[in-house]
Amino acid sequence: MDLIERYSDDYITGTRMKKLSQKVILVTGGSKGIGLGCVLTCLKYGARVGILSLESELAAAEVAKAGFSTKTDIFMAECDVRAPSDFQCAFEQALTHFGKIDGLINNAGWHPPALEIEDISVEDFENLVRLNLTSSFLGCKLAVPHLKKTKGAIVNMSSEAGLIGQPAAAAYASTKAGQLGLTKALALDLAPHGVRVNAVCPAGVMTPLMKDWAATEYDPEAALKMVDEWHPIGRMATPGEMGEVCAFLLSSEASFITGQTICPDGGATLGYRR
Ligand SMILES: NC(=O)c1ccc[n+]([C@@H]2O[C@H](COP(=O)([O-])OP(=O)(O)OC[C@H]3O[C@@H](n4cnc5c(N)ncnc54)[C@H](O)[C@@H]3O)[C@@H](O)[C@H]2O)c1
Incomplete structure (x- = not known):
């Protein structure tokens, strides 16, 4: 690969393009918090963004406030990622709207209140797996055939809790560690297809x-x-700081990064809860 070819994504006739220009990125849970930070950062770097979320309309006001068009820059599909048919329907609406997908951020998730294992029911555990982990699996499953066409990328929003554990969070840490396994296994399967998969652990x-x-x-x-x-x-961290990491991982700037766990954690994992 020569230099021109390597940078051809970023340059058009000598003009530096924004790093996500012409890309379509889908963000689950993009209506607020980290997901919204990802939406606004991807927009800033030139992407069009599909927001697959509960309360998706919350994002519209923020997108407009940031100076982007709610008509042309984003597409909002209300869905509950715990319900496979609902998630699939929203995904297909976004795909039909944009005609392609270059990136997916599996971000929707929840951290339950602190509980010891004796107080976590099997039902609560399984419900959290469905929200935090099964939804990431399904997001990948829906996106992969389309990402193979665009040589796109996936980011799974995990947590430092999945990496190093967390007190009174057995269910949450399990789901977040599961996302890391999913990331690494898929990175291996999809590398030959030019699709990259990484995890972010805030x-x-x-x-x-x-x-x-x-x-x-x-x-x-x-x-x-x-x-x-x-x-x-x-x-x-701010949600925008997480958005910056995701935008980088989805861009051609991260073209040799796959199967990795990136920790934008302000150094927290070096001395956890010192
Ligand atoms: N905030 C943190 O400190 C932190 C740290 C590490 C990891 N994370 C992870 O980041 C992700 C986002 O966390 P956050 O702090 O922004 O949370 P948040 O509650 O502020 O926002 C969550 C987003 O997900 C959406 N969502 C929730 N349940 C959904 C469902 N069933 N279907 C569709 N959308 C749904 C919400 O509408 C919202 O847009 C989660 O996966 C969380 O585990 C957060």
């Missing part, structure tokens, strides 16, 4: 989910400050 990110958790604590402000202090950088 530590704390300031999102509605994080705020909901803090609200259950005696002193929510002190709880958020404590999470900030788990990170050597001294604060949680």
Whole structure:
């Protein structure tokens, strides 16, 4: 591969293009939090974005506020990723709308309140697997035939909890570790087809989910400050910072990165909950 060929994605007649120009990216759970951060960052880098989410309409106001068109830049398909037929229907609507897919971010998920294993029912465990892990599996399964055509990429939004564990989070950590296994196995299967698959493991990110958790604590402000202090950088991440990592992984800048677990964690995993 010579230099011109290598950079041909990024340059057209000598003009530097945005790194996701002409790409179509689908984001599950793109209505708020990290998913919304991914949506806005992919838009910033020139992609058109399909938002497959509950409360998908929440994203519209943010997309407009950021100066993008809700008519041409995004497509919103309301769906519950726990329900395979619902998810498939939303996926197919987005595919019909855009005509192709270059990238998928499996982001929809939830962190339940802290519980010891004695207090987690099998039903609750299985429901969380369905939301956090089975939905990622299904997202990949739906996208792969189309990504093979575009030589696209997948990002699975895991967590540092899947990598190094987390107290009182046996179910959550299991689902997030499962996403890492899915990522690595698919990376091997799909590399010969030019499709890359990576996982992102954030530590704390300031999102509605994080705020909901803090609200259950005696002193929510002190709880958020404590999470900030788990990170050597001294604060949680923003959703946009996670979006930057995902946009990079979906772009040709990451053309030799597959099967990897990327930890944009402000150093948290170096000294977890010091
Ligand atoms: N916030 C953090 O600190 C953090 C850290 C590590 C990993 N994560 C992971 O990042 C992802 C997003 O977390 P967040 O903090 O942005 O959460 P959030 O609750 O702020 O947003 C979750 C998004 O997923 C959507 N969603 C939830 N259930 C859905 C369903 N059944 N079907 C379709 N959409 C659904 C919501 O509508 C929303 O858009 C999750 O997978 C989470 O495990 C978050």
